Amino acid sequence: MAYDDGTSESSVSWSGGDGHVAQHFIPPAYPLNINAIKFFIATTGPGFSGRILLDDGPNGLPGTEVFSQAITNPAAGSFTTIPVTGVTIDSGGFYVVWTMNGETIAIGEDIGTPISNRSYEGFGNTYSPYRNGAIQDPMIRATVNLPPTVGVQNTSSNVPDRYSISQNYPNPFNPTTKIDFAIPKNGLVKIAIYDILGREITKLVNSNLTAGTYSVDFDGASLNSGIYFYRIEADGFVATKKMLLIK
Numbered sequence: 343m344a345y346d347d348g349t350s351e352s353s354v355s356w357s358g359g360d361g362h363v364a365q366h367f368i369p370p371a372y373p374l375n376i377n378a379i380k381f382f383i384a385t386t387g388p389g390f391s392g393r394i395l396l397d398d399g400p401n402g403l404p405g406t407e408v409f410s411q412a413i414t415n416p417a418a419g420s421f422t423t424i425p426v427t428g429v430t431i432d433s434g435g436f437y438v439v440w441t442m443n444g445e446t447i448a449i450g451e452d453i454g455t456p457i458s459n460r461s462y463e464g465f466g467n468t469y470s471p472y473r474n475g476a477i478q479d480p481m482i483r484a485t486v487n488l489p490p491t492v493g494v495q496n497t498s499s500n501v502p503d504r505y506s507i508s509q510n511y512p513n514p515f516n517p518t519t520k521i522d523f524a525i526p527k528n529g530l531v532k533i534a535i536y537d538i539l540g541r542e543i544t545k546l547v548n549s550n551l552t553a554g555t556y557s558v559d560f561d562g563a564s565l566n567s568g569i570y571f572y573r574i575e576a577d578g579f580v581a582t583k584k585m586l587l588i589k
Contacts (some may be wrong), residue, residue, distance in 0.1 A: 343367045344483040345458035350450030359445040365482040366460035369437040375431040375487040378437045380421045382481035387447025389414040392424040393439040402425035403469045404437045438482050450481040498555040505579035514586040517563040524555045532575045562587045
């Protein structure tokens with residue numbers, strides 16, 4: 343799971359050497375096992391701590407710590423990977439946190455769009471939007487295992503000639519419906535559901551997929567009747583369609 347594009351275009355550190363940078367991740371399905379966390383070290387120093395915190399703090403900010411490991415003298419110019427064992431997320435989201443140890447160390451930043459708006463910084467137990475909401479994402483990642491079945495089925499391995507997403511069927515629906523989509527090359531695919539006010543309800547897909555045609559099921563059993571939207575994002579392709587839930 344990552345929001346950066348892999349290229350460090352800037353970096354950040356703090357005078358005093360004890361600040362935090364946190365990236366918020368929301369799993370597309372549960373349970374989710376975290377295998378590793380990764381940090382792009384732009385400038386090396388004495389070290390840092392890699393941490394995982396649940397989003398059970400005030401207003402969904404970092405709360406309960408479930409993992410922490412100190413790293414000394416990490417290499418600069420690449421990702422430092424910290425293996426993780428025994429951390430499973432059963433609900434909600436989690437933060438991967440970089441806590442610096444010493445003034446000279448700096449973490450890489452991706453300053454290209456799109457920006458996640460899920461990055462935070464702070465000291466102690468206090469966090470605020472990263473760089474006051476500036477157009478930057480710290481280069482922090484999580485390697486995870488999704489459950490064996492997350493509702494996405496590969497219906498054809500033939501490579502389509504373009505990106506597409508079909509109208510859901512049935513439509514109107516109650517309570518389940520199916521959405522077909524096609525991707526012409528390997529890459530990260532995101533499909534999310536939104537309500538009439540534009541609020542995200544859930545992520546149906548948030549995974550790296552190989553080129554092909556896919557189908558994903560959506561269950562609206564917990565939702566009220568009404569108009570909802572689904573949106574796909576993949577390699578610059580963006581499309582939104584409307585669907586109607588009638589109970």
